Amino acid sequence: TDKPFGVNLITMHPQLTDLIEVCGRHGIGHVVLAGGIPPKGSVEAIKGFGAKVLVFAPTLALAKKLLRSGGDALVIEGMEAGGHIGPVSTSVLAQEMLPELHEDYLVFVAGGIGRGEAIAGYLEMGAVGVQLGTRFACATESIAHPDFKKAFFRASAREAVASVQVDPRLPVIPVRALKNKGTEHFTAKQREVAGLLDSESLEMAEAQLQIEHYWAGALRRAVIDGDVENGSLMAGQSVGMVKAEEPVADIIAELMSESEAALARR
Ligand SMILES: Cc1cc2nc3c(=O)[nH]c(=O)nc-3n(C[C@H](O)[C@H](O)[C@H](O)COP(=O)(O)O)c2cc1C
Known part of the structure; x- marks a missing residue:
């Protein structure tokens, strides 16, 4: 494309520095550093x-620090979102962070x-924009497997649940996804590994690694291979509002008109 576009990099990627270098070589205009605190030197x-750098921050203090040390923009993401999440809701984060x-x-x-009415609300509070994932996952242009899209169309908000940690010794980074067999297996796996720790048949480091690696490749299994039973169906609570496959342009036009109508009413 000759249009500007950005790249999303996960901060904990072991080859983050190499990935940043690739972005530089291809003249990427915007890089989002997601999934954690950017490691030293990455923003620079x-x-x-x-390129412009967009950073994520879970608290006001960290947001200020990252923005003062070079971040060009901040994304605040609440726990209603699909994928990796923190513990605080979007509405509370927005109230804590936007006025400051x-x-x-x-x-x-x-x-x-x-919906656009929610966008209008956050713009009024001082946001310059919003980021949506769940609403676009099933767009016509999305390469997601038809079975993945079908699971989204059927799901309601209450089925998009955060992963649960069973044992304090085995940390789980919460991920919001649709409930499926994989979710149940993951709980059973944590119990099994905790049992092996109790009976001292497994070292702590190995136990934690087994939990950490459980979902490796799971999003790809669901999105690309269409394994909606065992893969990870990452979805936010807004999944109940995703009812049909629509072109991105139509989704954006609908959001914009809802948002404009809401602002015009005020
Ligand atoms: C299927 C799926 C995959 C996602 N993958 C990523 C990712 O790789 N990196 C990232 O920063 N955010 C990722 N997200 C989060 C989105 O970027 C976005 O912040 C989030 O979806 C917004 O909340 P919403 O799901 O309620 O719209 C993902 C979300 C979904 C639904």
């Missing part, structure tokens, strides 16, 4: 080739947004 490396930050910094709001 991206700015070094002239919006005059000096660019802030985007994400998590649980399914």
Whole structure:
């Protein structure tokens, strides 16, 4: 494409530095550093080739620190979102962060947004934009498997649940996804590994690794291979508002008209 576009990089990726270098070589204009606190030097490396850096922060103090040290914009993402999540809701994060930050910094709001009225609300509070994932996962342009899309169309908000940690010794990073057989197996797996720890048949490091690696490749299994029983059906609570396959342009047009109508009513 000759249009500007951005790349999303997960901060805990072992080859993050190499990935940033690839972005530089291809003249990427915007890089989102997602999934955790950006490691030392990563923001500087991206700015070094002239791209804008968008950072995530779970607390106001960290948001301020990242923005002061070079982040060009901030994304705040609440626990209603699909995928990896923190513990706090979008509405509370927005109330905590936007009044403090919006005059000096660019802030985007994400998590649980399914309609334009909600977008209008966050814009009014000072956000410069919003980020939606769940609403677009089943767009016509999305390469997701038809069975993955079908699971979204059928699901309601209450089926998009956060993964549960069973044992304090075995940390689980919460992920919001549709309930399926994989979710149940994951709980059983945690119990099994905890049992092996109790009976001292497994070392702690190996036990934690087994839990950490349980979902490796699971999103791909669901999205690409269509294994909707065992793969990870990452979805936010707004999944109940996703009813049919629609072109991205139509989704955006609908969101914009809802948002404009809401703002016009005020
Ligand atoms: C299937 C799926 C995969 C996602 N993968 C990523 C990812 O790789 N990196 C990322 O930063 N966010 C990812 N997200 C989160 C979105 O970027 C976005 O912040 C989130 O979906 C917003 O909340 P919503 O799901 O309520 O719209 C993903 C979300 C979904 C639903």
